[in-house]
Amino acid sequence: MAATAQPNVKNVWLGGVEPMKASYGKLMMWFFLVSDTFTFSALLVSYGLVRFSFPAYAGKVADFVSSPAYWPIPEKVFDAMPFMHGIHAPLVFVGIMTFILIFSSVTMVLAVEAGHRMDRAAVEKYMLWTILGGATFLGCQAWEWTHFIHGTDSGTVVKEIVDGTWITKTVFGANLTENQYGPAAFADFFFFITGFHGTHVFSGVVLNYLVFYRTSTGMYERRGSYEMVEKVGLYWHFVDLVWVFVFTFFYLV
Amino acid sequence: MSVVEANLGHDVHSHDEHEHHELNFWRQYIFSEDHKVIAKQYMITGIFWAVIGVAMSVIFRLQLGFPGANLSWLKPFLGGWITETGALDPNFYLALVTMHGTIMVFFVLTAGLSGTFSNFLIPLQVGARDMASGFLNMLSFWFFFVSGLLMFVSIFIETGPAAGGWVIYPPLSALPQAHMGSEMGMTLWLASMAIFIMSSLLGSLNYVTTVINLRTRGMTFTRLPLTIWAFLITAVLGIISFPVLLSAALLLIFDRHFGTSFYLSEIYINGEALPNVGGSPILFQHLFWFLGHPEVYIVLLPALGITSEIIATNSRKPIFGYRAMIASIMAIAFLAFIVWAHHMFVTGMNPFLGSIFMFLTLIIAVPSAVKAFNYITTLWRGNIVFTPAMLFSIGLVSLFVSGGLTGIILGNSALDIQLHDTYFVVAHFHIVMGAASAFGFFAGIYHWFPKMFGRMLNGTLGQIHFWLTFVGVYLVFMPMHYIGIAGFPRRYYQFTSFDFGKSFTDLNMFVSIAAIFTFFAQFVFLWNFFYSMFKGKVATQNPWNSNTLEWTTPVNVGHGNWEGEIPAVYRWPYDYSKPGSPVDFIPQNIPHSQTLESNFPHENEYIAQEKEIEAQNYNDQFASH
Numbered sequence: 001m002a003a004t005a006q007p008n009v010k011n012v013w014l015g016g017v018e019p020m021k022a023s024y025g026k027l028m029m030w031f032f033l034v035s036d037t038f039t040f041s042a043l044l045v046s047y048g049l050v051r052f053s054f055p056a057y058a059g060k061v062a063d064f065v066s067s068p069a070y071w072p073i074p075e076k077v078f079d080a081m082p083f084m085h086g087i088h089a090p091l092v093f094v095g096i097m098t099f100i101l102i103f104s105s106v107t108m109v110l111a112v113e114a115g116h117r118m119d120r121a122a123v124e125k126y127m128l129w130t131i132l133g134g135a136t137f138l139g140c141q142a143w144e145w146t147h148f149i150h151g152t153d154s155g156t157v158v159k160e161i162v163d164g165t166w167i168t169k170t171v172f173g174a175n176l177t178e179n180q181y182g183p184a185a186f187a188d189f190f191f192f193i194t195g196f197h198g199t200h201v202f203s204g205v206v207l208n209y210l211v212f213y214r215t216s217t218g219m220y221e222r223r224g225s226y227e228m229v230e231k232v233g234l235y236w237h238f239v240d241l242v243w244v245f246v247f248t249f250f251y252l253v
Numbered sequence: 254m255s256v257v258e259a260n261l262g263h264d265v266h267s268h269d270e271h272e273h274h275e276l277n278f279w280r281q282y283i284f285s286e287d288h289k290v291i292a293k294q295y296m297i298t299g300i301f302w303a304v305i306g307v308a309m310s311v312i313f314r315l316q317l318g319f320p321g322a323n324l325s326w327l328k329p330f331l332g333g334w335i336t337e338t339g340a341l342d343p344n345f346y347l348a349l350v351t352m353h354g355t356i357m358v359f360f361v362l363t364a365g366l367s368g369t370f371s372n373f374l375i376p377l378q379v380g381a382r383d384m385a386s387g388f389l390n391m392l393s394f395w396f397f398f399v400s401g402l403l404m405f406v407s408i409f410i411e412t413g414p415a416a417g418g419w420v421i422y423p424p425l426s427a428l429p430q431a432h433m434g435s436e437m438g439m440t441l442w443l444a445s446m447a448i449f450i451m452s453s454l455l456g457s458l459n460y461v462t463t464v465i466n467l468r469t470r471g472m473t474f475t476r477l478p479l480t481i482w483a484f485l486i487t488a489v490l491g492i493i494s495f496p497v498l499l500s501a502a503l504l505l506i507f508d509r510h511f512g513t514s515f516y517l518s519e520i521y522i523n524g525e526a527l528p529n530v531g532g533s534p535i536l537f538q539h540l541f542w543f544l545g546h547p548e549v550y551i552v553l554l555p556a557l558g559i560t561s562e563i564i565a566t567n568s569r570k571p572i573f574g575y576r577a578m579i580a581s582i583m584a585i586a587f588l589a590f591i592v593w594a595h596h597m598f599v600t601g602m603n604p605f606l607g608s609i610f611m612f613l614t615l616i617i618a619v620p621s622a623v624k625a626f627n628y629i630t631t632l633w634r635g636n637i638v639f640t641p642a643m644l645f646s647i648g649l650v651s652l653f654v655s656g657g658l659t660g661i662i663l664g665n666s667a668l669d670i671q672l673h674d675t676y677f678v679v680a681h682f683h684i685v686m687g688a689a690s691a692f693g694f695f696a697g698i699y700h701w702f703p704k705m706f707g708r709m710l711n712g713t714l715g716q717i718h719f720w721l722t723f724v725g726v727y728l729v730f731m732p733m734h735y736i737g738i739a740g741f742p743r744r745y746y747q748f749t750s751f752d753f754g755k756s757f758t759d760l761n762m763f764v765s766i767a768a769i770f771t772f773f774a775q776f777v778f779l780w781n782f783f784y785s786m787f788k789g790k791v792a793t794q795n796p797w798n799s800n801t802l803e804w805t806t807p808v809n810v811g812h813g814n815w816e817g818e819i820p821a822v823y824r825w826p827y828d829y830s831k832p833g834s835p836v837d838f839i840p841q842n843i844p845h846s847q848t849l850e851s852n853f854p855h856e857n858e859y860i861a862q863e864k865e866i867e868a869q870n871y872n873d874q875f876a877s878h
């Protein structure tokens with residue numbers, strides 16, 4: 001059914017063949033990704049809508065302090081690094097995470113390419129690198145969430161009305177109802193969207209592992225095709241691409 | 254050289270296997286991967302839900318038409334929802350309205366309609382052994398089943414099912430303390446819908462890939478029957494719009510259970526301020542209607558596709574404007590994504606933005622009118638055969654026109670300020686979406702029943718069913734427009750506390766009586782359906798003298814649809830009453846070389862291509878290479 005079984009087809013849209021030389025599984029993956037694009041778009045558009053319903057921080061960047069009254073400046077929030085307590089390193093850690101994820105996409109390309117050459121050992125090698133990249137990304141994300149949840153040493157003093165009286169308290173870190181960095185919605189969307197993306201990465205790692213396992217048992221070699229690697233590859237690239245958008249919207253702008 | 258082939262090898266194997274001994278009962282009827290069985294499963298489930306959904310509407314119509322009547326006789330069904338004095342519990346009224354909407358829109362007219370006919374007809378009409386992935390197809394049905402099960406359970410819990418309308422706007426739906434229907438009932442609603450969306454996605458992926466990859470040789474896109482075009486575009490609509498509802502629902506779940514404020518801001522309940530700030534309930538409406546508007550076309554397009562096929566066949570004429578029909582389906586589908594805010598004219602939207610959405614909305618009238626006129630011109634001077642399927646198709650065209658006209662009224666934002674959330678809207682969408690799609694469903698069943706069960710439905714009963722339903726539907730929904738213009742808001746338990754409400758009690762009563770009448774008329778169909786399934790007249794191979802490929806299969810279609818090779822296709826499906834031809838229909842699998850007497854000059858050129866078509870046989874799912 002795939003390429004080799006359709007010799008000299010002149011008119012690919014005439015029926016009786018797969019017009020794009022893509023198996024139904026690959027087509028389904030493509031259409032699934034279209035669908036998933038809309039899931040993420042809906043979330044990101046919602047994020048944009050809520051974000052711009054809040055005032056932006058108006059003062060000088062250097063004087064920035066967190067407050068629930070306006071949307072925070074991301075590089076002032078995400079400036080921590082593991083083992084470097086107290087050092088201001090804006091967006092360095094998330095930059096490393098992003099690099100790792102993109103690098104794992106490169107190794108995935110290499111795995112797909114090795115599959116075309118029917119080079120089992122190379123597929124195994126590159127799938128392993130990809131899995132490693134994905135797992136590292138998830139580990140980094142876990143660290144970042146932990147840090148985000150625990151907050152800084154000083155926290156933020158907020159004033160709010162509880163049962164009709166003003167109270168002042170110090171908030172440390174973030175949860176889904178309040179956070180020290182800015183409006184509740186900031187942390188809500190952060191957790192939801194990065195969490196939703198992280199779930200996708202996690203499923204990707206599981207799928208990649210499955211494909212790695214099947215490669216190493218020689219299943220695809222016997223089948224004569226590494227198409228499965230291409231399919232999970234599509235998914236993996238998609239998850240990376242989505243991260244680029246999440247990264248842009250949450251960290252850069 | 255692919256996974257596909259490995260699976261194929263397997264398929265072929267299991268195929269030979271059950272030539273010898275049958276699949277066991279479970280694999281053959283319950284967890285079947287055969288598209289025809291899955292289609293029937295969808296159909297039966299859809300009919301089950303239709304009976305429940307319509308029965309619910311009869312109950313709340315009783316309340317609206319006869320406020321204060323003693324409904325104690327419903328106690329055996331509704332238990333505590335009927336109060337001591339025999340009145341319907343107002344909370345349950347809201348729950349009934351919500352469940353009716355949800356069930357009819359999603360379970361009956363989305364899953365029931367697409368699930369039945371896309372599954373049944375796509376492989377048969379494009380010339381495939383089965384769907385691309387039988388396994389995912391089976392999963393799709395069982396996800397739908399589980400989603401229905403959850404919704405069904407929610408009807409029986411103590412706090413009742415969801416009650417915020419089928420559109421489940423927050424904050425009402427987000428705050429369990431807001432209404433009893435927003436407690437467990439809403440939780441189950443959201444869970445059920447999440448699963449439903451997965452089912453819909455799996456189904457749609459299969460429909461699209463099957464149409465692209467598994468068309469038989471010669472079946473170019475411009476030779477596809479219009480049914481297939483409609484199913485294809487419908488599936489694409491679903492793939493793109495349902496995920497947005499999924500996002501909306503997930504965010505709502507977080508607001509309900511995890512304290513986030515995506516949709517909530519500055520709310521007081523019983524004088525107490527909630528801590529939530531910063532969210533926006535309007536955001537939910539945008540997300541919902543981004544699905545919601547395409548959804549109405551997900552419901553209608555398959556019905557229109559079915560109608561195209563039936564009207565051409567039974568007018569014994571080629572469909573008028575085949576390519577214009579395809580283009581208008583595509584135009585409608587495209588526009589469906591950029592008009593959603595016409596449901597939100599009164600949300601405080603900037604009037605200028607409102608006028609943009611108004612403009613885009615009114616453009617839909619153009620492709621809609623193209624379709625309507627093409628149906629009428631196809632009927633024009635045709636040798637019309639009034640089969641029940643044909644009657645329902647013509648009825649659909651009538652409903653589509655009358656409901657479309659009121660759509661144009663509603664599309665004007667200035668008029669909509671008066672009409673929004675009144676019974677005028679209810680009348681509009683019940684005619685154009687509810688009744689029209691239901692007519693498509695009926696038309697499809699009357700037309701393809703012989704292919705599904707190898708037996709005929711009783712034609713006389715079909716005619717009776719049609720006339721009772723057609724008259725009934727108009728009697729219900731025509732007066733409803735006036736109730737709406739008079740200002741009656743929808744989703745109100747009763748109007749007797751307002752003076753103006755009293756003047757329309759008689760009309761409301763009339764509508765309710767018509768609704769009950771129409772409901773009972775459907776039992777004519779149900780009896781016909783189940784009786785004929787077992788005792789109906791045995792069908793012939795091609796009872797309607799139709800051109801499409803499904804009628805070249807044996808009367809009782811087996812696994813793999815065709816015995817031997819899949820037929821090749823040489824022509825479009827609408828060669829009816831072709832000048833010069835001794836017969837009044839030429840099926841798609843008849844080559845032009847055999848019909849020299851009726852070929853148009855340009856068609857003689859296709860003869861040269863016949864060899865190429867015959868040789869191009871690379872996607873038979875049963876063939877082993």
Ligand code: HEM
Nearest residue numbers: 549553595596618657660661663664673674678682685686
């Ligand atoms: C010319 C074509 C149409 C136009 C201009 C149009 C316009 C509108 C407008 C403006 C509304 C909002 C009314 C309001 O809530 O105040 C509406 C509601 C609705 N329309 Fe249409 N419509 C058209 C055709 C259709 C078709 C073909 C369908 C379905 C197949 C449909 C289904 C619905 C539904 C379900 C609602 C109400 C949803 C709800 O509020 O519960 N409409 N239409």
Ligand SMILES: [Cu+2]
Nearest residue numbers: 546593595596
């Ligand atoms: Cu709409």
